[in-house]
Amino acid sequence: MTSGRPDGGDTGRPPAAERPVGWIGIDESGKGDYFGPLVIAAVHVTPRIAEDLLALNVRDSKKVADSVVKTLAIDIKTLCRHSVIAIGPERYNQLYTKIRNLNRLLAWGHAKALETLLEQVPCARAIADQFGDERFILAALQEKGRQIQLVQRHRGEEDIAVAAASILARDEFLHRLYRLSGEFGVPLPKGASPAVEVAARSVVRKHGEEGLAKVAKLHFKTTQRVLAGD
Numbered sequence: 001m002t003s004g005r006p007d008g009g010d011t012g013r014p015p016a017a018e019r020p021v022g023w024i025g026i027d028e029s030g031k032g033d034y035f036g037p038l039v040i041a042a043v044h045v046t047p048r049i050a051e052d053l054l055a056l057n058v059r060d061s062k063k064v065a066d067s068v069v070k071t072l073a074i075d076i077k078t079l080c081r082h083s084v085i086a087i088g089p090e091r092y093n094q095l096y097t098k099i100r101n102l103n104r105l106l107a108w109g110h111a112k113a114l115e116t117l118l119e120q121v122p123c124a125r126a127i128a129d130q131f132g133d134e135r136f137i138l139a140a141l142q143e144k145g146r147q148i149q150l151v152q153r154h155r156g157e158e159d160i161a162v163a164a165a166s167i168l169a170r171d172e173f174l175h176r177l178y179r180l181s182g183e184f185g186v187p188l189p190k191g192a193s194p195a196v197e198v199a200a201r202s203v204v205r206k207h208g209e210e211g212l213a214k215v216a217k218l219h220f221k222t223t224q225r226v227l228a229g230d
Contacts, residue, residue: 021046021047022044022045022046022047022049022050022123022161023044023045023123023125023126023127023161024042024043024044024045024114024117024123024125024126024127024148024161025042025043025045025126025127025128025159025160025161025162025163025164025165026040026041026042026043026110026113026114026126026127026128026129026162026165027040027041027061027128027129027157027162027163027165027166027169028040028041028106028109028110028169029041029061029166029169029170029172029173030169030173030177031102031106032191032192033173033177033190033191033192033217034191034192034196034200034216034217034220034222035089035177035180035188035189035190035196035199035200035215035216035217036089036173036176036177036180036188036190036215037086037087037088037089037092037172037173037176037177038086038087038092038105038106038109038217039084039085039086039087039169039170039172039173039176040084040085040087040106040109040110040112040113040169041082041083041084041085041113041165041166041167041168041169041172042082042083042110042113042114042116042117042126042165043076043080043081043082043117043161043164043165043168044080044081044082044117044120044121044123044161045080045160045161045164049079049080050160050161052079053076053079053080053160053163053164054160056072056075058072058075058076058160058163058164058167059157059163060157060158060163060166061157061163061166061167061169061170062157062166064167064170066170066174069167069170069171069174070171070174072167072171073167073168073170073171076164076167076168077168080164081117081120081121082117082164082165082168083113083114083116083117083120084113084168084169084172085109085112085113085116086172086173086176087105087109088176089180089213089214089215089216089217090213090214092105092217093213093217093218093219095108096217096218096219102219103136104136107136107137108136110128110137111136111137111141114126114137114141114148115141118148123148124148124149125148125149125150125151126148126149126150126151127150127151127152127153127159127161127162128150128151128152128162129152129153129154129155129157129162130152130153130154137150138150177190180214180215184203184206184207184211184214184215185206186199186202186203186206187199188203188215192220192222196222197222197225197226200212200216200222200223200226201226203215203216204226204227209227212226
C-alpha cells in the first residue's frame, strides 16, 4: 500500500475555508488478469489539476502503452494526492475464499483506497467505474465513520480523475507482475490467454500448486485446466 502527499507539508488538516475542493476518482487493475495482484487506486483532483492532467494527455490506461503508463504515473503522483492498494495473489486468494464474491472484494479494495486517501484530503464526492452495488463500498466506508457521495457509472474512465486512478493502478500492477516473474523465474503474461496457461504449467512444474497460489488468482477457470493437465 502506498500513498502520497505532493506538497510534502504539514499533515495537519487545514481550516475548512482552506480545504481543497475537487473530487476523487477510483479505478482498479488486474481484475481480469490471471497472474499478479488486484490493484485499486484513488486520486484526488481539483479543477486546476484536472487541466494539467488533460494537458499531459492522461486517459484510460487501456488506451496507453505500458511504457507510457510509467511516465504518466510519475506525473500523476507529483500532481495529485493519491492512494494505491495492492492485494497480492496470496492475500487475494485468502480474501476470495472468505468473501466468495469478486464484486464484494472489489468494494472492499475501493473502500480501503478511499479511506486511505480521505485521511490525506477531505472530499465529499468520488467517482468509480460501474462494477457492482455501490452499497458494498459505502457500507465498508461507514464502518470507519466515513461519509462520501459515491457515483458509479459506466465508462467511468472518461472522468479525468478516474483515468488518473486507472494509470496509477496499472503502473503498480505491472511493477508487481514483473517482480513476480523475476522471483519465480517464469515470464508471467498479462490477461488470461493460452500463453497464460502455458506459463501457469511452468510455475506448477517449478514450484508446485503452492507456488501457483503465490502468483495467480486461483478462482479463475484457468486453474482447473492447468491442474487437470498436469
